[in-house]
Amino acid sequence: xxGVTQTPRHLVMGMTNKKSLKCEQHLGHNAMYWYKxxxxxxxxxxxxxNFKEQTENNSVPSRFSPECPNSSHLFLHLHxxxxxxxxxxxxxxxxSGGRTDTQxxxxxxxxxxx
Amino acid sequence: xxxxxxxxxxxSVPEGENLVLNCSFxxxxxxxxxxxxxxxxxxxxxxxxxxxSQREQTSGRLNASLDKSSGRSTLYIAASQxxxxxxxxxxxxxxxxxxxxxxxxxxxKVLA
Numbered sequence: 001x002x003g004v005t006q007t008p009r010h011l012v013m014g015m016t017n018k019k020s021l022k023c024e025q026h027l028g029h030n031a032m033y034w035y036k037x038x039x040x041x042x043x044x045x046x047x048x049x050n051f052k053e054q055t056e057n058n059s060v061p062s063r064f065s066p067e068c069p070n071s072s073h074l075f076l077h078l079h080x081x082x083x084x085x086x087x088x089x090x091x092x093x094x095x096s097g098g099r100t101d102t103q104x105x106x107x108x109x110x111x112x113x114x
Numbered sequence: 115x116x117x118x119x120x121x122x123x124x125x126s127v128p129e130g131e132n133l134v135l136n137c138s139f140x141x142x143x144x145x146x147x148x149x150x151x152x153x154x155x156x157x158x159x160x161x162x163x164x165x166x167s168q169r170e171q172t173s174g175r176l177n178a179s180l181d182k183s184s185g186r187s188t189l190y191i192a193a194s195q196x197x198x199x200x201x202x203x204x205x206x207x208x209x210x211x212x213x214x215x216x217x218x219x220x221x222x223k224v225l226a
Contacts, residue, residue, distance in 0.1 A: 004157070042118070043158075043203070043216035056213060090157055102148065103214070105157035 003027065004106035006091050012112045013081065021076040021109045023091030029104070031097030032074040034066060037088040037108070049074060050097040081113045116141040116208050120217035127194055128225050135189040135220045137204035142182045149178050149189050150203040152219070158203065162189070194224045 004025045013019050025032060034046040048056035049068040063085075065077040074091055088108045094101035117140045127133055137147070146165045150158040162171045162178040164187070170179040177190040191198055201221045205214040 006157075040218065042218050043205075043214075045213050048213070058213070088155075092158075102160050102163055104160065105150075107157040108155075110155065 004091060004093055004104050006089075006106040006109050008109060009107065010110045010112075012114065013078070014114050015081060015083070017081075018077070018079040020078065021089055021091075021111075023074040023076075023106055025072055025074075025091075025093035025104070025106075027093055027104060029093040029095050030071050031094045031101070032068060032071070033092040033094075033103065034074065034076055035090040035092065035105075037090060039087075043090070047076075048097060055097065078111075081111075083113050086111055086113045116144075116206060116215045118204060118206060118215050118217040120202075120204060120220050122220060123218065124221040124223075126223045126225065129194060129196060131194050131224075132190070132192050133194055133222075135191070135202050135222070137187040137189070137217055139185045139187075139206050139215075141206075141208075142185050144182065144206045146207065147178075147180055147187050148205050148214070149176075149187075150205065152201045152203060154200075161202075191222075194222075196224045196226045199223050 007022045031050045033048050036044045045058050046060045047066045052068050063080050067075040090108045091106040092103040094103045119138045121136045148163045149161045152158045164171045164180045175192040180187045201219040203219045205216045
């Protein structure tokens with residue numbers, strides 16, 4: 001596979017469930033990102049990892065827990081979510097997390113919290 | 115605090131028309147500006163990245179311009195096609211960071 005892949009593509013979960021989103025990049029990049037895209041709102045950056053180290057947490061609630069075991073994989077662990085957390089969660093990667101780097105996005109996971 | 119606005123929010127045009135999408139930002143101290151395309155239910159595809167030292171970038175039928183002093187960028191699409199139908203997003207990194215601030219997008223529909 002090439003580019004940035006995300007699984008699952010769709011997820012429906014209850015408020016008491018625990019689930020994880022997975023992102024994998026095949027581009028040899030060193031920076032990875034999680035974004036949240038809610039209806040009628042701009043894309044919001046959630047977390048940034050650079051060389052496996054978390055360098056940005058954009059005031060995200062603790063019910064979202066990221067994990068970056070290596071530069072190619074990024075997870076978002078979900079627990080006790082709220083209905084307002086329903087959104088499209090996008091993963092992206094870039095060469096080094098620099099300001100001039102183009103970010104490459106995955107197709108996203110459409111999350112619905114019941 | 116950087117804010118990015120895109121006008122119009124939605125646009126419907128007949129095939130073959132040339133069109134302009136607008137993006138404005140409040141903090142002109144940007145390193146670059148990027149235009150993305152998003153198809154329904156899918157991720158973002160980078161179209162053009164303009165560095166702060168550049169005034170425009172071209173790729174095929176797309177031309178993006180940047181005027182930092184006025185806090186504006188435009189994406190010009192020539193001879194639009196139904197396949198151009200998508201949401202177009204612009205994004206700028208906040209000053210001193212790689213954190214991109216996105217606009218809410220322009221939803222374009224090109225009618226055959």
